[in-house]
Amino acid sequence: MSKYRTADEAVKIIKSGDRVFVHGVSATPVQLIEAMTRRHNELKKVEVVHLHTEGPAPYADPKYKDSFFVNALFVGANVRKAINEGRGDYVPVFLSEVPNLFRNKIMPLDVALIHVSPPDKHGYCSLGVSVDATVAAVQTAKYVVAQVNPNMPRTHGDGLIHIKQIDALIEVNDALPEQTAPEPDEAELRIGQFCAELIDDGATLQMGIGAIPNAVLKSLTGHKNLGIHTEMFSDGVIELVENGVITGKKKKIHPGKIVSGFVMGTRKTYDFIDDNPAVAMLDIAYINDTAVIRRNPKVTAINSAVEVDLTGQICADSIGTYQYSGVGGQMDFIRGASLSPGGKPIIALPSVTRKGISRIVPHLKQGAGVVTTRAHVHYVVTEYGIANLYGKNMGQRAEALVNIAHPDHREELSESLYDRFGK
Template sequence: MKLVSLEQAASVVKSGDRVFVQGAAMTPNTLINAICENYRELSNVEIISIHTDGPVNFAIPPYNKAFKINSCFVGSNVRKAVNTNQGDYIPIFLSEIHQLFRRKLLPLDVAVVQVSPPDKHGYCSLGVSVDITLPAVQHAKKVIAQLNPLVPRTHGDGIIHMSHIDSFVEISEPIHSYPEGKISEVEHSIGKNVAGLIEDGATLQMGIGNIPNAVLKNLGNHRRLGVHTEMFSDGILPLVKSGVITGENKAIDAYKIVSCFAAGSQKLYDFIDENPQLSFKDASYTNDTANIRKNPKVTAINSAIEIDLTGQVCADTIGSYQYSGVGGQMDFIRGASLSEGGKPIIALSSVTNKGISKISPFLKNGAGVTTTRAHVHHVVTEYGVVNLFGKNLQQRAKALISISHPDHRESLERAAFDRFGRV
C-alpha cells in the first residue's frame, strides 16, 4: 500500500486529464477538493461522474476555471454548472455508462474513489457505491483513493485489491448520510395506491425519497418480496426485519438483496456492513434488462417531473433545464414489462408544490423524454391508478385525466378535445 499525503495524491491530476469521481454517499470530497486547490496550475481538466454529493469545489469559482463537468447524472451540487458553459450532460442509461470506459469512448486518466481499509488478503471495498465506479477503477490509468475506516464493507463485486490502487490518503470521516423525509398525506395516498399493485412474491425496484418510502411503509402485510434494484435506502429495513423481504421467489440471486448503490442513514450503513444478505454489483449487471426480466413479478417504481396526455414521461429536465438524468428508469421500466407478471409503475403527485398540474397536454418546450409512451404501463397519483398498456391516444388521455388533480381536469379535457376531437 502506497500511503501518501493529501497534497501528493492531489498532484497526480494533470492539465488535460479526464478524471472520474465516485458518487452518491461515497463521494470522496476531501480528496477531490484537494485536487481543486491546484487550480492555478491546472487547465482543461474534465470531471466525469454520476450524482455526487457534498461540496465539490470544481463546480464553483474560482476553482471552476480549471475544470469542466461532463456529468452522466446531475445532482444539486453541480446543477448550476451543468446548465452553463462550465459543464454539460451526457444522456445515457445507467446500464450503459460502463461502455464509455471499457470501450475507451471516454478513456479515463484518473479515478478518484473512497475505499475501506484492506482485509487480511489485501482487498478493499468500494463501499455502498459500486455502480459505475467498478469499471472506472478497472480502466483508469491511475487510481487514487481515500482510505476510510468508516466505509462499510459490502459483499458482491465491489472488491478491489490494494495493488490496483496507485496511492492512498488516510481520511477518517463518515460517508454521506440522508435523513428520511416526513411523508405527506398526498405521498401516503400515492404509496397506498402503488402498494395495491404489488403482489406477494414480487421483486422490487425503488428509488430514494418520500414516495418510495411511502410505498414500503404500506407493504407490511405482503409476503416473500425480493429486491433487485439500482439503489435502496432505509425504507427496506423494517421489511427485512419483519420477514416481508426474503428474496425466496427470485429466479436469480435468490435470497439476496441486489443493488449497485445505497444511500441512507448510519443505521442503514451498519446493516449493510459485512452483511452477506446484500450483494452490490456493477450497474451493468443490476440494470441489465436481460437480468431484470429473469425475476418474477418485477415491480419497478419510478417517478416523473411531468407526463403528457399520451403517456410520455419527463423525469430528468424542467423544460430545457437539466435537472437530474436518465439514470436507470428505462432499464427497469422495460425490464419490469418483460418480466413474467411484472409491473412498470410511474408514481407522481398530481400537482407541483405551486399547484401546477404534472399531467399536462404537452411536455414543456425543450423537455427530454425519459421514458417513451410505448414503455409506460401503470401511472399512479394520489387520485388513483390507470394502466395505459394497450390503450390508444384518446383512451390514454381520458385515463390520465381521471387521476389528475380535480382543479385541472376541465382544462385537460379541453386540451384533449382540441387534439383528438373527443375525450
C-alpha cells in the same frame, strides 16, 4: 514501498486535460476532491466525470471555470448551476451503459478518485456503499487514487478492490454523508397505497429514495416474500427485512439476496450492509441490464417523473431545457419490469407541484427530455388513482390520465383532450 500519501501528494498525478472520474453518492471522496481543487492554479481543462455526488463540488465554482469542466453522467444539486450556466455539460445515457463508456474507451479515464474501506488481511478494500459504475472506472483508469476510511462498510459482491489495483492511498476518518427520506405527506401516502395495491406477493422490487418510495414501503407490511433487485435502496427496506416481508425467496436470480448497485441512507443502512452476505453490491451494467431484470418474477419498478403528457410521455430529467437530474436507470427498469413474467412498470408522482401546477400536462414543456417513451409506459399513479395505459390508444390514454389529474386541472385537460382527440 508504501502507497500512502497526503491528499495533496496523491492528486499530483492529475494533469491538465485529464479526464478524472469521481466516486459518487455517499462514497464521494471529499478530501481528494478538495485536494484536486486546491491545484486549480496548476491545472487547465480537467474534465471531471461522475454520477450523482453528495457534499460540495468546489471544482464547479465559477472561479475555477478555466481549470475544471464538469461532464456529468447524472446531474445533482451540487453541479446543477454549473451545468445550466455552461461551465459543464450533461451526457444523456442509461445507467446500465455508463460502465461501457469506460470499458469501451468511449470515455477513457486518466484518473479515478475513489473511497474505500481499509484493506482486509488479504489486501482487499471494498467500494462499500457505491459499486455501480465505479468498479468499471477502477478497472480502466490509468491511475487510481483512494481515500481509505474505517467508516466505509465492507460489502460483498463486485466492489472488492485489491490494494495492488490502487496507485496511491490517503487515510481519512470521515463520517459518510447521510440522507433521511422525508416523511410522506397525505398525498404521497395515498400514492404509496395505490402502488402497494399493484405489488403482488412474491414480487421483486425496484425503487429509489424519497417520500414516495418511503410511502410505498410503509404500505407493504402485509405483503409476503418480496425480493429486491434495484439500482439503489435506503433505510425503508431494512424494516421490511427485519419483519420478514422481504425474503427474496421467490427470486429466480440471487434468491434470498438483496441486489443493489449503491445505497444512500443513514448509518442504519451502512451498518446493515457491512459484511452482510445477504446483500450483493454489483456492477450496474449487470444490475440494470434488462435481460437480467426480466429473469426475476413479477418485477415491480416504481419510478418518478417531472411531468407526464396526455399520451404518456415521461419527462424525468429536465424542466423544459433546464437540466435537473438525469436519465439514470428509469428506462432500464421500466423495460425490464415490462418483460418480467407478471411484471409491472410504474411511474408515480403527485398530481401537482408544490405551487399547484399540474404535472399531467397536454404537452411536455418545450425542450423537455423524454426519458421514458409512451410505448414503454404501463401504469401511472397519482394520489387520485391508477391509470393503466398499456394497450390503450392515444385518446383512451388521455382520458385515463385526466381521471387521475388534480380536480382543479381536469377541466382544462379535458378541453385539450377534446381539441386533440375529439373526445
